[in-house]
Amino acid sequence: MSFVADQVRRIDNQLDRLQLSSFTARSDSWEGRTFTAQEAHDPATASRISELQLLVKTLSATTYPRNPLIAIDRVRTLLNQAKISSTCTTCQGFDQESEDTSITPSSDPTYEHELEWLVVQKATAQVYGQVLNTILEQTIPLSNDIYYWDDILGSYRYSGLYSIQTSPLRLWRWSQEVYADARQRGGALAEDFTQVSLTERWKQFYWLVKEAVNERSLLDVQKRVVSPLARVRNEARKKQDALKKLRVMNANALGVLLGEGLSNECNNDEGTSSPHEISSLKEHKHKWRASVTKSISLIDAVLSNVNDAELSIGSFDNAIDSATTNDPYFKIQTGDTAMLRPAEVADRLKDLLSNRLPFYQTTFREATKKSGRPSRLIRYWFPAIALLLSSGTILRIVVNRKAEIITWIQEFGSTVIDFWTNWVVEPTKKVIGTIRHDEGSEVSIMSKKSLEGDRASLERMVVDFAKDNPNGTTMGEAELADLKLKVKEGDLTPVLKAYEKDLQKPFVGTIRGNLVRALLIQIQKTKVDVEVAMGGIDSLLKSQELVFGFVGLTPGILVMIGVSRWLSSMFGNRAGLKRGEKKGHMIKELRNIDRILAAATPTDFGELFYKDHGLLLCEVHVLRQSASRLFPRQVFRDFLEDIDDLVDIRTGVQRQMKVVDRIRWAYAKWL
Structure with a gap:
């Protein structure tokens, strides 16, 4: 569970509270009861309402207590099943108004229209959470790749190893350049190839390749001034800078979505209230619809520009402002939503799921593949080839010493079994017999008689x-x-x-x-x-x-504990980190949070900029995941309250620094 899930739950709860307030206000009105009864008499309308109610329940975060985020494909399928169109009475009123200005739509929209809007709003909350989660989950691993390039740049030994690992790639690129150059040179001789023999063709091709290699060697004379190791380190530095830029851009996008999206509407005082008056209720409904359309426009603009290689970190906000300014959905005010059809919003939402989000994921993968750490095939090709070449020798040694290896394995197994029997099982039996006053297990140096x-x-x-x-x-x-x-x-x-x-x-x-x-x-x-x-x-x-029984059992227990720890350290994975290592990770995350807050330049209101807010959320997300596996349940609940105070940028940077200090001393027992 992460803060993204909390945001989706908070937005979904506010939508439910608004709907309950609408039901309370409508139940107090005679016109509302009559209006609902008229809908219930039409079987088609009643079936349509039941279908929409089921979709609303499916899209609600309360339906999934553990993980409120619904899969993207599932959200797209539910939107298609909703079949939101302009067939309801209210939307038909919109169509008539567009044709005849003398006709105005009903001031009281149908219940079907309200449910369609609720489906769109619930789906938008899910898409909003999925976009936040996608950006977050893709930004966090970038730190590991940045640390990888730090290791390469911080040690000449690692730089040399990286040079050996990537040498086939450089050789392949050099061969492609030579081939392209030779092919360009051979264009003039292509007509003569058909008139000469095969041997002459090979001689001409060899001459072209030789000339291309010689010319490329002359072009590389200036590069020879710099050592190959320096060129490798320069390449690593460029890739690290590209990853840092990508990380900051994604963090900035995360901060923009949290600061300007649905979370901002839910965090202010007006958004968390539950109005009951009819006039106030309508105002809040239109306000939420305007927030939904603006959030969709904002998500579209962020996903379109976040991975733009031509944009700099400073011009990202300007690009978002330019994109949203030209978007009619972002210009919608509270009073304009009465004329807005839910079908159009649903189509825009499906376009986000089908095009924008996959495009963002594809471009992000390409960027990380280009600048991230090399693949395992590149990193381990040298030992793999060495193992492959020596496999014949290893197999021959195994075959020649087959009897000795089998004997050694058998003796090792017998030793393990005898140790287990003589030093663990038998002492345990004696201790149990002593506890039960078994006469056969009593310690005695002389007979009783x-x-x-x-x-x-x-x-x-x-x-x-x-x-x-x-x-x-x-x-x-x-x-x-x-x-x-x-x-x-x-x-x-x-x-x-x-x-x-x-x-x-x-x-x-x-x-x-x-x-x-x-x-x-x-x-x-x-x-x-x-x-x-x-x-x-x-x-x-x-x-x-x-006492003597436990003394006899102690050596076997100590050996078993040592062997089990060694095996767990040899074959354990990152999911089974030791408790001390988890504490070390949490302290590291607290250090990163402190560095972000200390290096941040606050706004005129003392708050963090979106870039720093996004970086803070990434570190807090990792800290929260580590704490959920380390802290007791009740302590973790208290920890979540402190985490909420930490990520609340409205309190200001100084108070956030104090929260970090409070986390240090309040949870020092577990850190």
Whole structure:
């Protein structure tokens, strides 16, 4: 959606409001109700009215919420279907008046006549929007071609590359000049060609070509003073200047259409009011009809002169003034529209769609083709030929190393699959299992029953040792239970006492005592202590099991993100620009808008000239398109209000500069 769509909606809404006011005023009048009833009794008239009402609805912008602009061919078809002619009662009254001045047309035009005018007005609004949109869409891409020539002029490397790219074209032009010169020289010898042999003809032709080449070489002696690279840069500069002129002319045309066309009528205070009084209603109707005819005349004049190569930028406005001054449609005043037939206006509108607009599009394409960037065939012929010449060698290498290439592809595929399985799928399964407390996915460095078995074995060993060495006292069940409790707490006093006693006489204790047995019990105790420590570490790992799962998954995710970004950057297109690049484009557009406003010379009323207004609208259109894809919906609505303030030239250049500053700080979060 662009500001052109907003303009068409605004104009269409004003026409609808005017029609509703007409219906309200007519419903309050008895003559109006009687007049409508008389039309309803005639089947042909009723059918005609129904057909016109359907066409009005089809041409209305409210019928198409997303895009109010109807295709040009569709508008032309609807105008042909309307069959607007002079057969209605009101138009026949006009014909009688032209034959007999004593007869005056009815002061109250028929409803059919009103609907025909409404069809013409709705169609004019659509044509007006299509012309604005066509000029806008063709002017904006010119900036890219201008930037292309900036690159050529800003680097000798690019200038040399451009010279290589366009060398076939220069060779072709030089060959045509040589051929034309040789053909001109051979005109005197044409009579002798029929009297000599084929060999002599070829010798004479070769001599003519050689003479033409030698003479052209002498003519090019002065050009040799300048290097070929300088000539190429001079050619690029001329094409860039032609594109700049074309861009300014189209921007000027855009400003003229917005400043003098239907948008101007809709923007002023009188145009936006909805009158209800009969006298005021008729005045507004005739005023809108005069605006429609003037807009058609203005569109015709703009499309006829905008691509005129002989016109300069300064003389464009004078050419428009001259064309509109000689156009009777532009001279029509509010009181003259009562005698104007809608059929004539419709014919003029169809002529615009069939002739003027296609002529403008054709001449614009020819101008951009002549001065725009070269085609892709010219820009890439050298690498294409190099690829074609080396295709045999590449094919031979592929055939000779077919097995190695297939093996490499298979290994690469296996590596990718194994990486995906081992570093993405399996860690993901483990993380999911950890979240669901799956026992098979728990992190553990020792078995669950290991500590319990070793501790029970230690208790039995200590109890048996105490039974075998009672130290003069008999141990009952209570003493044994107390001993087991102490062993669980790590107390091995009976074993340690025996160990200390036997350690006084090691050799005797080893042979006759319990030194070895006490030592083995202590080894079991050490094993249990180690397992207790390992159990603490195991509990710590289980408490952080989810963290370790994500740590294992992180390398695979990072690699996948890096590969996906690389692939998107390699194979992505301009429609999939990154968010940061979109922000950069918006900042660039704001810079261009600021430059246009800063460099503009305002009128005596402090407003922009049409040329600067058109350039501003082109930049604002691109800015608005970028913002629609970047800003949230509610923020974008606020942004549209600021954009409307920015393009309103009635506020003056100073206020427009303040709007640019407001956009910078208000939307800095997204810029």
